[in-house]
Amino acid sequence: MPFQPFDLTGKVALVTGGNSGIGLGMAEGLAAAGASVAIWGRNTAKNASAREALLKHGGAVEALEVDVADEQAVVDATAETLRRLGRIDTCIANAGVGGGAPLTEQTTEGWRKVTAVNLDAVFWTFREATKHMVERAEAGDPGGSLLVTSSTSAIHGAPRNQAYAATKAGVLAMVRATAVELARYGIRANAVLPGWIATEMTERLQGWDKFTEKAIGRVPMRRWGEGEDFAGIAVYFASDASRFHTGDSVVIDGGYTIF
Numbered sequence: 001m002p003f004q005p006f007d008l009t010g011k012v013a014l015v016t017g018g019n020s021g022i023g024l025g026m027a028e029g030l031a032a033a034g035a036s037v038a039i040w041g042r043n044t045a046k047n048a049s050a051r052e053a054l055l056k057h058g059g060a061v062e063a064l065e066v067d068v069a070d071e072q073a074v075v076d077a078t079a080e081t082l083r084r085l086g087r088i089d090t091c092i093a094n095a096g097v098g099g100g101a102p103l104t105e106q107t108t109e110g111w112r113k114v115t116a117v118n119l120d121a122v123f124w125t126f127r128e129a130t131k132h133m134v135e136r137a138e139a140g141d142p143g144g145s146l147l148v149t150s151s152t153s154a155i156h157g158a159p160r161n162q163a164y165a166a167t168k169a170g171v172l173a174m175v176r177a178t179a180v181e182l183a184r185y186g187i188r189a190n191a192v193l194p195g196w197i198a199t200e201m202t203e204r205l206q207g208w209d210k211f212t213e214k215a216i217g218r219v220p221m222r223r224w225g226e227g228e229d230f231a232g233i234a235v236y237f238a239s240d241a242s243r244f245h246t247g248d249s250v251v252i253d254g255g256y257t258i259f
């Protein structure tokens with residue numbers, strides 16, 4: 001039997017925000033590697049078209065309409081995902097929102113809109129998936145992988161983005177705490193930090209020539225990242241190839257942060 005650490009046949013992966021951009025790129029990789037996939041998002045049309053695309057890989061695909069900023073919705077959607085797919089081996093908390101403004105103009109309401117999705121929801125999503133993984137481990141089936149989409153904003157100064165940057169740094173600490181606590185169950189927790197990626201979130205920046213020249217011009221790979229650039233890291237962390245890899249933060253930015 002050849003060494004096939006990236007074969008995800010029999011595994012179930014959940015990707016929040018899996019209906020577009022980075023999350024869809026991750027879900028595509030997971031489905032192509034043989035996993036059954038659940039995606040969560042608010043938008044019915046985006047969910048339906050992402051599901052269509054993912055079904056082409058031949059495995060089970062479930063798309064759930066979920067607002068992850070609502071704690072009860074996360075609790076219910078986790079139960080529904082388990083009901084439909086039987087288990088969750090990999091949980092990717094990827095749903096996120098931006099929301100920049102000069103600091104003097106930022107409101108508490110705006111701050112909470114960002115922190116609810118990018119930080120609170122990660123906590124709720126990980127907590128609910130972990131309850132299932134720990135229960136399973138105690139019944140003799142250990143393992144599980146938690147992954148969060150952070151951002152290079154966690155390590156760079158991100159002007160007008162105090163809330164966004166704080167959430168993206170916060171999840172790195174959450175991942176380290178979780179990795180240490182849950183290792184005894186074989187559960188791993190890691191973070192991925194994307195750089196500048198061409199998705200709906202960065203649509204305005206993509207049309208701004210000065211930004212393209214000054215920022216994308218500084219990316220050693222000389223291009224915007226794409227959602228599909230995140231397929232590989234999702235498969236790696238979902239697979240047995242990463243079975244001893246936990247508590248880490250992986251930067252995927254075409255070399256931007258080290259230049």
Ligand SMILES: NC(=O)c1ccc[n+]([C@@H]2O[C@H](COP(=O)([O-])OP(=O)(O)OC[C@H]3O[C@@H](n4cnc5c(N)ncnc54)[C@H](OP(=O)(O)O)[C@@H]3O)[C@@H](O)[C@H]2O)c1
Nearest residue numbers: 017021022041042043067068095096151194197199200201
């Ligand atoms: N693009 C970049 O340059 C970049 C860089 C670093 C990090 N990131 C991070 O990457 C992640 C994915 O973003 P993206 O760039 O791929 O942007 P995107 O295409 O706009 O995707 C955002 C995803 O999050 C979902 N979402 C947002 N709020 C939600 C909510 N309340 N409940 C459920 N789902 C919600 C969206 O689905 P619905 O609209 O259907 O709800 C969508 O699937 C985010 O965490 C973002 O912060 C992006």
